[in-house]
Amino acid sequence: MTLITDVRLRRILDSRGNPTVEADVLTESGGFGRAAAPSGASTGEYEAVERPPTEAIAAAREHAVPRLVGEAYAGNQREVDAILHAADGTDDFSEIGANSAVAISMAAAKAGADVLGAPLFQHLGGTFRGENFPIPLGNVVGGGEHAADATDIQEFLAAPVGAPSVEDAVFANAAVHAAVADLLEERDEPAGKGDEGAWAPSIDDGEAFEIVDEAVSMVADEVGFEIGFGLDVAAAEMYDADSETYEYESAGTSRDTDEQIDYIADLVDEYDLVYVEDPLDENDYDAFADLTDRVGDRTLICGDDLFVTNTDRLVEGIDLGAANSILIKPNQIGTLTDAFDAIELATKNGYDSVVSHRSGETEDTTIAHLAVATDAPFIKTGAVGGERTAKLNELVRIADDAT
């Protein structure tokens, strides 16, 4: 029934106005799945390779589509993804592009779910999923590679850890986003938005900490549950390998690795940070391990560029005690199977998974289903903006349907 009869690939727009790959997968019994690849700006050095969409589409049409059509079953995700790997023939999807691979992988999953008549999260995670929902981390202030002339730290993320439901959590993050706007206005700090919808004022990180801390407390008082906040430092973007220092350009500050570890550990304690992503360079497992040793009992230290959703890199991290959570981005590794395997390995080893969007996104909602399917404790997918709310609203719908 789920035999694939057609795979169509096209270029569509992403949220930055750049082209990206969209895939349609059709099956023998009329099943249909459509999915699109997201795209990063602060990409990790070890990510699977995203090719220019036109090239990725041509290569996938030549190498992957003929191996799938009439040959593979959309309901068998591991088979589809193994064929994508075999068709590509490299270990980083540099032939067909991770963008073509992930679009086809996710579209096949949706086609499989369509034939089953089951929601995607159930097709992926089993019939008993849908009881637990991830806490959404929503960025409310940001800079780094996502906005010019803004904070050095890439993302300040509201984390509604005490929310009684995913719906309450999603609305709380939007309220923090609005509260930040009010506080910026009071301080006469005009702000546009960065790539992920967070406010991107020309302020330094210190001021951003004050504002986000205040906004989070204000909204927590209003809603009556605990809201913390966290960071994506995206430190690989500020690390200078020659001088071995972290360069905070807008602040005009430079820190060596020990100073960076001290700085982050102090921030964790001063602001009760619940989450810190990529506080150190993507090649420095030892520094991650030191920091995790110091503060890992009271906050999540998450590896994004460090792990790139790659089980080999995660194994190394587990061995060394580097980080205690992993960011999961299917396009970093190229298939849903690989993303699932990373989550399973993480869970088995006590690492929390944070399923994540990219800065360049589409209306695709697959990651909302992936998070519910895998019982991931967190999802990071913005707070506002259509391509972000697409995922957040899908979570609300899944919760609504499940009750």
Ligand SMILES: O=C(O)[C@@H](CO)OP(=O)(O)O
């Ligand atoms: O660094 C990150 O975690 C992501 C998403 O927030 O950004 P990008 O997609 O640009 O890598």
Ligand SMILES: [Mg+2]
């Ligand atoms: Mg990151």
